[in-house]
Amino acid sequence: MLSLSDIRLTFNPGTATEVKALRDVSMQIDEGEFVTVIGSNGAGKSTLLSTVVGTVKPDEGTVKLDGLDVTDWPAAKRARYVGRVFQEPRLGTCSSLSIEENLALAAARGKKRGLGLALGKKGQKAMFAEHLEKLGLGLEHRMGTPIGALSGGQRQAVSLLMATLLPMKILVLDEHTAALDPSAAHKVLTLSAEIAEERKLTTLMVTHSMRDALAYGSRTLMMNAGRIVLDIKGEERSKLKVSDLLERFGRAAGTEIDDDQLVLA
Ligand SMILES: Nc1ncnc2c1ncn2[C@@H]1O[C@H](COP(=O)(O)OP(=O)(O)OP(=O)(O)O)[C@@H](O)[C@H]1O
Numbered sequence: 281m282l283s284l285s286d287i288r289l290t291f292n293p294g295t296a297t298e299v300k301a302l303r304d305v306s307m308q309i310d311e312g313e314f315v316t317v318i319g320s321n322g323a324g325k326s327t328l329l330s331t332v333v334g335t336v337k338p339d340e341g342t343v344k345l346d347g348l349d350v351t352d353w354p355a356a357k358r359a360r361y362v363g364r365v366f367q368e369p370r371l372g373t374c375s376s377l378s379i380e381e382n383l384a385l386a387a388a389r390g391k392k393r394g395l396g397l398a399l400g401k402k403g404q405k406a407m408f409a410e411h412l413e414k415l416g417l418g419l420e421h422r423m424g425t426p427i428g429a430l431s432g433g434q435r436q437a438v439s440l441l442m443a444t445l446l447p448m449k450i451l452v453l454d455e456h457t458a459a460l461d462p463s464a465a466h467k468v469l470t471l472s473a474e475i476a477e478e479r480k481l482t483t484l485m486v487t488h489s490m491r492d493a494l495a496y497g498s499r500t501l502m503m504n505a506g507r508i509v510l511d512i513k514g515e516e517r518s519k520l521k522v523s524d525l526l527e528r529f530g531r532a533a534g535t536e537i538d539d540d541q542l543v544l545a
């Protein structure tokens with residue numbers, strides 16, 4: 281279980297650029313739960329995810345994984361539990377290296393912690409090919425291709441694989457399909473849901489699409505000005521339509537959302 285208690289975080293405190301990015305955020309996410317996170321620009325979604333990944337340390341509050349207090353753990357130490365895929369396809373992978381080399385880098389992260397893949401180079405390659413085949417993009421036949429030569433969607437699919445290659449528990453997806461065209465985005469979202477389901481990963485996915493927020497996962501959080509203002513699951517969520525969510529979104533933000541395209545895109 282992932283639990284955040286009374287998390288507060290202020291950027292640049294006491295200066296003209298002070299931002300209260302997280303104000304008293306608490307949430308508990310069950311093992312295997314897939315949570316979508318929505319909210320307007322600057323609401324604190326990425327910052328929330330960063331406190332889970334460990335790249336940002338809260339001023340107050342605690343982050344616990346399976347009851348273990350990891351608040352003071354740096355991101356590197358949490359990497360065995362948490363995998364992240366970024367919005368920008370270029371960020372998660374190394375462009376000049378091949379698909380195989382990128383995957384080998386991801387696999388090597390486990391070596392330090394004694395999870396070395398005692399497969400040898402050949403065995404490892406076969407294992408990568410098997411994983412790539414599951415993506416259904418034919419990338420298993422292009423393992424020598426530099427990542428930079430792939431489309432954004434293919435690249436995000438490989439990023440997803442890299443983030444989840446080693447045994448881990450929590451998958452953090454921060455608008456990881458925002459830079460993709462609709463069909464590639466759909467493919468990558470489907471893959472994300474499949475991987476999360478198959479591996480029983482606890483997943484946090486930020487999206488700007490209300491439709492995707494309801495279509496994927498089993499629970500939806502809405503953030504506004506550093507707070508969680510809506511937390512829905514179960515029957516209440518299954519009955520909710522995109523228009524209802526938009527209305528609540530507007531109410532929470534104190535504005536009417538008149539440009540549906542912006543949030544539905
Ligand atoms: N490193 C930082 N230094 C200073 N301010 C920051 C930093 N990171 C985020 N902020 C500020 O904290 C607030 C929350 O930012 P955050 O990136 O979490 O928003 P978001 O909900 O992810 O928005 P978006 O939808 O635009 O990605 C914003 O006002 C942002 O400007």
Ligand SMILES: [Mg+2]
Pocket residue numbers: 325326327454
């Ligand atoms: Mg963000």
